């Protein structure tokens with residue numbers, strides 16, 4: 344029998360289902376990878392913002408990671424919200440146990456503007472976790488934070504992607520233009536050249552979980568053995584459709600639609 348492609352997410356939760364672990368598992372399922380999840384923090388949040396955060400004890404995080412690597416195959420994995428240095432250390436110590444592509448979404452603030460990582464852990468993330476990645480996927484504020492420089496143009500974004508790889512040791516870097524005006528353009532530096540991924544900008548406030556969904560889609564495609572550039576290309580299509588058909592749910596920034604690319608279901612509901 345053919346073995347399933349197995350994808351893992353290590354991230355925080357979103358009870359409203361649009362971001363974090365919930366978005367990642369929906370995406371893995373939608374793209375037909377077997378989905379697994381390790382929870383870092385339980386976040387009481389919805390489309391309007393974050394109410395409170397509970398970090399799991401470090402031993403619990405380590406036990407979950409061990410439960411995966413001692414028993415389950417991992418063909419690709421991603422990290423999302425890892426709030427503090429102790430948690431980052433636990434993940435960094437675990438990474439060498441799995442030989443699979445590592446996609447890091449360097450989550451720092453929620454779409455609502457609420458902080459999701461502690462201020463002092465940003466340097467640790469850059470210096471110790473970034474060099475372990477196969478791909479890092481910052482949005483513009485995250486790239487500015489990691490590099491300590493402000494970014495205004497496409498040229499700045501390309502330069503940032505290169506710096507993440509050449510200066511800070513990421514395997515590759517995808518700098519996302521969701522926060523720029525005009526078309527939604529992302530730049531990938533894969534260690535040798537810049538690749539550009541463009542879509543039209545969709546006029547919507549419902550972008551809760553776009554970054555989570557995008558990095559989870561890339562992880563799913565990598566778990567299936569797609570080369571990096573192809574994985575990003577297909578994931579960009581997936582996230583664009585998820586935004587185009589996003590749900591107008593909640594009072595804030597609504598969630599994306601993880602089944603938007605499933606034509607038969609889509610025609611039934613919309």
Ligand SMILES: Nc1ncnc2c1ncn2[C@@H]1O[C@H](COP(=O)(O)OP(=O)(O)O)[C@@H](O)[C@H]1O
Pocket residue numbers: 481482483519520521522527528529542543544545546547550552553554555557579582583586
């Ligand atoms: N309004 C939009 N229309 C189309 N694509 C968008 C829109 N907003 C974000 N994107 C795309 O969604 C993906 C996630 O980007 P971004 O929103 O910058 O990430 P994050 O959720 O981490 O802030 C990127 O491919 C970006 O270009």
Ligand SMILES: Cc1ncc(COP(=O)(O)O)c(N)n1
Pocket residue numbers: 354355356357362363364386388423424450452453454459550551552553554555556
């Ligand atoms: C647990 C968790 N992780 C990440 C995000 C960021 O979401 P976005 O993809 O909108 O940047 C979030 N709101 N909650």
